[in-house]
Amino acid sequence: MNRFSYTRASAVPQAIDQHRSNATAAFIAGGTNLVDLLREDVTHPAVLVDINRLPLRQIETTESGSLKIGALVTNSAVAYDRAVAARYPLLAKAILAGASAQIRNVATVGGNLLQRTRCHYFYDAGTPCNKREPGTGCPALEGVNRIHAILGASDQCIAVHPSDMCVALAALDASVHLAGKDGTRTLPFADFHRLPGDTPNIDSNLRDDELITAIELPKQGFVTHHAYVKVRDRASYAFALVSAAVGVELDGDTIVNAHCALGGVAHKPWRDTVAEDGLRGKRLDAATMRDFAAMLLRGAHGYRDNAFKIELAARVVARAFELATQRSIEETAP
Numbered sequence: 297m298n299r300f301s302y303t304r305a306s307a308v309p310q311a312i313d314q315h316r317s318n319a320t321a322a323f324i325a326g327g328t329n330l331v332d333l334l335r336e337d338v339t340h341p342a343v344l345v346d347i348n349r350l351p352l353r354q355i356e357t358t359e360s361g362s363l364k365i366g367a368l369v370t371n372s373a374v375a376y377d378r379a380v381a382a383r384y385p386l387l388a389k390a391i392l393a394g395a396s397a398q399i400r401n402v403a404t405v406g407g408n409l410l411q412r413t414r415c416h417y418f419y420d421a422g423t424p425c426n427k428r429e430p431g432t433g434c435p436a437l438e439g440v441n442r443i444h445a446i447l448g449a450s451d452q453c454i455a456v457h458p459s460d461m462c463v464a465l466a467a468l469d470a471s472v473h474l475a476g477k478d479g480t481r482t483l484p485f486a487d488f489h490r491l492p493g494d495t496p497n498i499d500s501n502l503r504d505d506e507l508i509t510a511i512e513l514p515k516q517g518f519v520t521h522h523a524y525v526k527v528r529d530r531a532s533y534a535f536a537l538v539s540a541a542v543g544v545e546l547d548g549d550t551i552v553n554a555h556c557a558l559g560g561v562a563h564k565p566w567r568d569t570v571a572e573d574g575l576r577g578k579r580l581d582a583a584t585m586r587d588f589a590a591m592l593l594r595g596a597h598g599y600r601d602n603a604f605k606i607e608l609a610a611r612v613v614a615r616a617f618e619l620a621t622q623r624s625i626e627e628t629a630p
């Protein structure tokens with residue numbers, strides 16, 4: 297039996313205070329992941345703080361021209377919002393590639409950032425798992441690891457972040473607005489999630505007293521040239537084996553600027569701005585894509601069941617660039 301008390305907040309400071317009342321308290325909004333975690337005996341909050349009444353459901357253009365999306369806006373509301381569809385179609389496509397319509401109708405932006413890995417061992421309370429119970433071990437290292445990480449993993453955890461939306465947010469250089477007991481702060485999206493290291497039980501750099509209040513998208517939305525490619529084991533309602541969110545600015549056939557984030561390969565959406573910088577001034581062709589993939593995937597490591605992801609990631613990236621630019625990347629004779 298997993299007993300907890302339930303309370304509702306109607307203002308952000310009140311929610312933060314209620315959350316601070318107990319070290320194991322958890323915020324609940326859509327509950328599309330948290331309820332699973334409760335049912336599977338993965339997490340045991342003594343207090344659930346319902347934040348659905350907080351005024352965090354707006355999508356608004358800021359004075360600087362960026363778009364700010366409240367943390368309680370549902371995934372569906374984001375995907376079908378006119379401003380998002382017109383200015384950030386990459387984000388809409390990534391959201392609609394994830395979950396089911398029913399889940400997207402209740403899952404929230406903040407919850408999407410905080411959803412936990414789908415590692416089978418993590419959800420099986422009868423097995424050890426460093427993420428669920430630090431220090432118990434990682435059976436995925438030698439076990440069933442088809443869905444696991446090829447980049448940024450550690451000998452403590454090889455789990456991946458499951459979100460599609462977050463892959464697009466990483467590619468779009470979003471930022472995350474947070475509120476805590478000492479005030480507010482904003483984190484670049486790249487700094488929000490963590491790699492596992494020695495503390496895989498900590499997924500993000502959100503502090504214990506903090507609440508996500510919004511995400512913000514900069515002006516550049518890659519409206520003309522963008523793509524989200526997701527490869528999964530079945531056609532719907534499945535997490536990515538590998539996905540890629542790509543946005544490109546072109547001058548003719550020459551790349552002026554390119555962003556590329558990978559999903560399904562690491563503990564966080566994977567971006568490499570050094571590799572992206574190497575694309576500037578290049579013509580989009582097979583050689584460019586081969587060099588980019590080699591740079592992006594340097595250090596990639598496959599385990600028993602998932603080494604195929606390394607080649608798959610290179611192909612998904614090339615396909616995403618093809619779709620984004622509506623150009624065929626063909627092998628040319630040396």
Ligand code: SF4
Nearest residue numbers: 415417425434453454
């Ligand atoms: Fe747990 Fe991470 Fe290992 Fe999965 S990969 S069993 S989540 S420690």
